[in-house]
Amino acid sequence: MVESYRGKALNLLSKYGAEEGDELVVTLDVMELRGKLMPSYSEDESIIILKLENGYNVGISSEKIRGLRILHKRPIKQERTQPTNQKIGEVKIISTGGTIASKVEYETGAVRPALSTDEILQFVPEMKEVADVSAEVLFSILSEEMKPDYWVKIAEAVKKALDQGARGVVVAHGTDTMAYTAAALSFSLPKLSGPVVMVGSQRSSDRPSSDSAINLMSSIFLAKGSDFGEVVVNMHGESSDTYTLAHRGVRVRKMHTSRRDAFQSVNDLPLAKVWWNERKIEILQKDVRMREDNTEINTGFEDRVFLLKYWPGMRPEIIDHLISSGIRGIIVEGTGLGHTSREFAPYFKRATKEGIFVGMTSQCIFGRVNMNVYNTGRTLMEAGVMPLEDILSEIAIVKLMWILRRETDPTKVRQLMATNLRGEIGSRQTISTYPRWYHG
Amino acid sequence: MADPDLKEIGLMVGLEVHQQLNTRAKLFCGCPTTIQGGEGHKLQRYLRPSMSELGEVDTAALFEWSRGTRFTYIAPEGCSCLVEADEEPPHGLNREALDVGIAVSMALGSSIVDEIYTMRKIVIDGSNTTGFQRTALVSLGGRIIDEEGEVGILSITIEEDAARRLEEDRTFSLDRLGVPLIEISTAPDIHTPEQAERVAKRIGQLLRLTGKAKRGLGSIRQDLNISIRGGTKVEVKGVQELELIPKVVRNEAIRQMGLLEIRRELERRGVSEEMINFQSKGVDLSEALRESSNKLISAQLRQGGVVMGMKAPKFGGLLGKELGPNRRLGTELADYIRSFVGLGGLFHSDELPKYGITAEEVERVRKILTAEEEDGFVILVGKREKVENGLEVVKARLIQCLKGVPKETRGANDDGTTRFLRPQPGSARMYPETDVPPVRLSIVDMERARLLVPEEPEVKLKKLLKLGLNEELSRIMLNSIHLDLFEELVAKYHPKVPATLIATTMENTLKYIKSKGGDTSRITDEVIEEVMRAVFEDTVTKDSIPEILLEVAQSKLSVNEAIKKFSRLNEDEVTRIVRTAVEKLDNISDERRAFNIAMGNAMEVLRGKVDGKKVAEAVRREIEKRREKDKARG
Structure with a gap:
């Protein structure tokens, strides 16, 4: 079954029975090309995409193809089973989707959400050194698809994890609407027995330069090692990989489309600064709500x-x-x-x-x-x-x-x-809470 | 070492030529391609091998990872932006650069693909902020005609240049990152060192003829893939001087021959992997060498370091075996421990006693290591952990000697030898750069690119001859890196400023300036252009060009100041100066003598400011006038 092709390319491939993943030899006027048939992401319906032996993808117009031979059929993929992790670690990761909880298919470059707990734990093997971690895939959606109903589900999952004994909870989330979810959780959870740390990444986790590993490590460390009972968003504090900032969930805003330090506290200081490599937490806020004995939930949202x-x-x-x-x-x-x-x-x-x-x-x-x-x-x-x-x-x-x-x-x-319910309203702003912009 | 017949030993060389392109913008953003350096924000980043595939991290990636991965980047504002800082997704593929790729493909008869896909090639040595290099294959196939036979083209790609390594360790400037490169890879059809140089030259010339090639140090880089029969394809990176290519090829062939000889000898001596594994064990020699007068040893022992030794069973005489000029198997081992564990000092049995290590100490070491006459040994000095790791590295490399030539990426040294850089990556791991949309090439694209197809050198040569350049100068110009500037200036100022003058200025005058100790890097394109314009506008004479350029190269004068200094005097002033010189003559009875003296005196003042011919005319005129005056008086 050729899934991603249409039009002329589809006709040609069907004629020879070729499918994505098959090793092919394609005959052109002047040469033969050997490569693996890739899923199409071309806008031109006549193009077929081959991954050559040198690793490059090239697009060849099916009109120029004089012959096609299948060398090897694609290996049959084993369906992954989804193990459910019932164990509760010191820190529970609740995955909702987004770049941070996705992995790349190296062949196609397609990014797909991590499906299993193990896959999430595999992202950052070092996290085991920081805390005993368990993970749960709650759902796998892009953050622009987030809805108030999902906020409720996340709030419930957070409460459950804390009730089961987790010292803290990390919520992996897409960055676009993470601030909204952070606010929703803040209002939904008036009392918390541990920190709720929301985390995302601005560079996808398939890249060696991704911020996801550091953000995740830092968040796990913060969730375990601090004693506040609030919802925060913990992301890169600057473009360098030096520290992260934990912003109060009701004061945070995504202020840049692409930078690692896109998240900033507005009209307020961040709650904490986390030196992830040095394993040091600096609390920056004076009036921090501390862990309570139990977690209370009061959730539900009017969407009109x-x-x-x-x-x-x-x-x-x-x-x-x-x-x-x-x-x-x-x-x-x-x-x-x-x-x-x-x-x-x-x-x-x-x-x-x-x-x-x-x-x-x-x-x-x-x-x-x-x-x-x-x-x-x-x-x-x-x-x-x-x-x-x-x-x-x-x-x-x-x-x-x-x-x-x-x-x-x-x-x-x-x-x-x-009324200031969760710190969303401030009574005083000092001169330094407003950033000065670059002016040469 | 005797020079072997390299064809006989099955020499095969493939070239990868990387040329920076002089496009208006970088490959995936709007930054200019001027690599201007300078200060900027400092970024500190880590790179890690891809997390989701931990089972399959390739060896090169793991090698870099094991060396610690915090990198510092300087981001100069003038020539880097958020894209280079890896803080913004790439923009679309630069079409100007792609056009050059298509044009060069056309010139080499390569088959251009129908749709161009940008890929990510994993590189985590820090030279790319993303951890990968973006690269796109434009065409496949094609050939270069050479007198020793055709050389096939494997592929032509357009890719982004890496960040520029600064002196400080693991520190890079983002100024160069993203500058477009064209890469031409040939098949291993080259069979002699000289052919390698010729083909590299031919490719370089072809690229310059597009008029889009950057000039200057580092703008073109040659990588060589070299193997001999029974050897291994070894990649040699970063040969910048074309003249060095034959030397590098020859030395690498000799090195591989040497390693194959070592393998044969080890086989003959019956050395096996088990033997090395069993007998090569690290032994602490700190006590045995505590009194040694070797400076490295005594210094390290004072600072709490250790000296350790390891037997190399039946390697006696082989550690010192020459593998090229000043290169021995021992040097290879030293390269390895420097690269893998960052350790400096290695001594081996074939070079001792020496360096303050006495014969008596060597005997003591042999005894402790139970190394017989036929055995070799190595000694490492430094911190215990590093030394222990270093010995493991040495052991692994000794085992590789049983297999022959290891698959390595090596760097070219200035003397034409090479040094170990890192293990070669497995099959280059590439995956699609999904942030950059594919480019479907249309007929319009192809026709636009066709305008950039470089002319055949023979056609170009004829054009140069037609401009009035003689045969020799034409050939020099054809191979010159200044060809595009020459053409630009000819279009603007020829024939009033003759093409020959422009050519000799670039090719001969610059050499003259260098010979005078001038700093030719001060003679930029802009300087040359300013001087030519000054000649065109009659501000200075052509005779003053060398003096003006020398002034600029030697002093801190700007070109405009230098031009002012030599600016042409007007006729009246010339006449006044010449008249003074003629009037000073006591008599003019001997016309020839009078002319010579007056001319000499006038030229002392006027040299470089007025054409000698014009001065001579003025002198003759003034002598004539004086004669008439004298007559009238007389």
Whole structure:
């Protein structure tokens, strides 16, 4: 069965009965080529891909192929069985997918998720020196496919692992939406008997330069060796492989598309710095919540919410559409100190009257909203828009989803949104919490 | 050592020529390809053999891994970006570089593939921040005609250059990483050392004729795959001087012959692997050599190191066997322990007593090691752990002597010998670079590339002759690394500045400057161009070119300052200076004498600033004027 080919190439290959993985000799006008038939990832349906004996892949147009001979059929692959690891180690790794928990098929270059516990443990054999580790593949999805239902499942798996005696839990996750999941876990797990360390990688683990081994090692070490009871995201602290930073799950944001140190704490210090090679943990935060005797779970999320980023020219009628679509809450990412055009005021008023929560954050990312400074701000507040201090908009939407599942009374929702539940709101920011950008 | 008939012993050589391309941007990002060095952010990284396939890590990768893998990278802002820092995925394959690859393929009759796939070739010696080199095969087959027979082309690839190794250990600059290279690999159809040089030259010339080849030290590198009958294909890396190729080939052939002779001799003496395994055991000699006047030994013992010895059963006389100029089996062993365990000192029985180790001490060592006359031994000095590991390495290498020539990657030394670098990787492990989309070549692509197909050397030669260069200069220019600059300048300034002048400036004047001790690296393309323009614009005379360039090469004058110094005087000034010189003459009765004296005096002031011919005219004119004046007066 030729799985990855279509069109002309498929016709040719079917005619000779060739399949991916077969050793072929292909006759062209001027030469013969010997190589292994690779799965196609070409956009041209006439191209067949051969891996030559020198290791190179080349694309040959099937129109130029005069003859084809199969030297060896591909070896039959043995289906892997999925061993389930019932044992609980000092640290439990819960794998949800993403680059960190995937491996490359060297033949095709295709990256596939790690399927078994053993495969995960094989990534970093040295992790055994740091802690007695067990692993569980919860699911294998790309982080952009993450959903609130999965957040619930992860929260439950974390609680189970801690209840079974793990000193700490490491959650392997794709990086794109890891900050959202970190916030969701933070709200879902009000009490923790050990650290929950989320980890991902920005360079896939098939590369010798991957950050996954160091991030994973560091996270296992942190999960075992520290005594906080919070959810953190632990990733490279700088481009060099020197240390990782554990960011509080409700303050962290992916700030770069590709760098290893993409994750940063915004409006706050990271919780800890981990010197993975020196095996040293530096706690950077003063008010850290410590391990509790037991783990409490309170999870579930309302998904009828909307995160609205304002831009000049945005039409306020969109709010009416949102109201009629049945949403229960809106987080506005306004400009500057927390503004939209004044035209929005009556629309927001209508929304809040309908019992819809409307909260204001800033698209500046850094700093606190303050809607008392300008008239517009005051007008919006009069319309029922609630300023949400220095919380990140992404964290605010997760928090709102969590609250709306527990409260229906708008006043109580407002109260909870105003309360600092897990460290997502800060009361003071110092001069050094804002990064200075390169300017030559 | 007698020079053997290398054809007789089945010499086979394949070439891999790597040429940097002078494209606007690097192969997978928008950085310029100028390798300018300089300071930058420092990155510290580790590389590890791929984790998911631990059972199958290849030997070269494991070798590097075992040596510790923390690397430091300097990232100069002007010529490296997040792609080189491995902090951003690669951009698409640079089409300008690919065009050169296609053009060269066309010139060599290679079959170009229909779709180009970029691959990752695992390299974890630190020279690539990613841990792999990105490389793409453009074509297969083709040939080069040589007087000793056709040499087949195996493949032509476009790949990224590695990071530049800096002096400090395991430290690299990212300036060179990602510069496009074209690699041409020949079949092992070369059978003499001279043919190897000729074919390398021919390939180099062909690449320069594309006009897209970079110039300067390190811009072209030759790797050689050398074997003799019964030997092993050994890879010799990094031969930069073409003239060194025949020497390297010959020395490597001789080395392999020597190793095969050693194997035969060991066979004759009945040495077996079991014998070496059983008899070659490390023994502590620290006490026995405590009083030794050997400096290395006494220094290491003072610092808490050890001296250990090991018997090499029935290797007597073989450790000192010559394997080339200043190379012995002992040297090979020393190379191995230096590379594998980073240990410096090795002494062997065939070179002792020497270096302050006395005959009496040698006897004592022999006794302790139970080494008879027919046995050899080695002594290692250093920290215990390193010495013990070093002895294991030596033992393994001795066992390899029973098999002949080990499969190695070697580095070329400046004297044409080679040294062990690392074991050769197994079949190069490559997997697709999925971040770079494949390139389907269209007819439009092929036609664009066709414009870059280098002309046949004979055609080019005719063109050079037509420009007025004589036969000899034409041939020099044809092989010159300056050919592309020459053509650029000819297009701009010929015929007012004759092509011959441009050629001699590049080929002869630069040699003259070097002979005068000038720093020719200061004579950049830009300097040559500025001077030619100055001649074109009549700012300076052509006679002053050598002086101007010498000024630039010797002093710290910029080219513009030097040009100013020699700038042409206007006619009035010339006339004024010549008139003064003529007026100073006491008499002009002897016209010839008067001319010579006036000319000499005028040229003292005017040399390099005005054409001699023009001065002579002015002198004649002024003498004539004075004659008339004298007549009028007289």
